[in-house]
Amino acid sequence: MNATEHEAHRLDAADPGHRHLFHVPPADGGRYPDSAYLAGNSLGLQPKATRDELLADLDAWSRLGVEGHLEADRPWLPYHALLTGPAARLVGARPTETVVMNSLTVNLHLLMVSFYRPVGERSRIVIEDSAFPSDSYAVRSQARFHGLDPDTTVVRLRPRDGEENLRTEDVTAFLAAEGHTVALVLLGGVNYLTGELLDIPAITAAGRAAGAVVGWDLAHAAGNVPLSLHDWDVDFAAWCSYKYLNSGPGALAGIFVHERHHGDAALPRFEGWWSTAEATRFEMTPVSRPPATVEAWQISNPPIFAMGPVRTSLELFDSVGMTALRERSLRLTGYLQRLLDEVTADRPLTVVTPRDPQRRGCQLSVRIGAGRANELTKRLRHEHGVIADAREPDVIRFAPVPLYSTYHDCWRVADALAATVEAAS
């Protein structure tokens, strides 16, 4: 490679990020004490603050028992409200439009109870062909739940032949032509496989103009790219917190419901005691009185020790800010792209993520020989201390995360690929 390790170190000195706030795991059983961790799109790293914050919540339980609901330093009854402001700022929502609850696919189902309401010809659900399998299973099972055939109800949008990514104009043209048959558009904001960032406002506008409801799965977008869900008029959205949001494996997820749907008594929702307005919750009446906010979609009292890591992480995002993170992300991913251009030029490797920075977040996906993704990813880890994420058969995903990844991490990725994949002779 022409790019030098020295240059990477120089860039890190000039543009340092926040790596010191995270635990970066060693690779290969400690042989590489400091790994190049590029798998934050799969599982984000642990903020160093998380442990003490979690212990403080545990201590409140040991000291206070049931009184902790009201008397803990961070009382448990209104605990979820501590997360609302930072979550809303992260996705560009009003505080009444977001709440942290449950896990992602569970939330997609709860939101589809309200927002997937097939009527006659308007019954189809539009997803992308490369949707994350959980989303595909979720929409297919929703179709079946409504007595519909999932094979004809679920429309899978594909890129044009020979192309890797969906074109916005193809999605909007489809919606203009066939939108009258579509009940729900449910796409990934950033595709988990290719890293493509869809044009969320344009597709939302096209779907709504066609009379469909438009929801977004933001698992790979929240904490990765700036979002303005309220202004973009998105109907609903859901995301998980264990990828870019660094809240730990299986962490509690977030939802957004646009305020125009709040208080709509005609919308079906599944309810529990947390769906009723806080002021009346302990009146223990048989009929709920839901608030005219997104909190009407809550069902159960939340697990406080799972809320803690989400709170800690969201506060960190709040203090750094998505604008600054996105700017560093563009620099870091631009640098990795430049290095990969050099490595892929004479090797059987292709970057399938869009080149246009406006059409991607931080992740770059590299296509390699079919069936080699796992094997090559293992070699990167064992031989170079580079932790990336394989998607069999042929994609390896590298995510330089702007909070904690470094230019040197990017350099190690390119250097390791150059050493591991034979140049074509």
Ligand SMILES: *Cc1c(COP(=O)(O)O)cnc(C)c1O
């Ligand atoms: C990670 C991810 C999921 C995971 O779903 P869970 O319910 O959190 O297990 C679902 N959908 C997408 C698009 C994802 O990226």
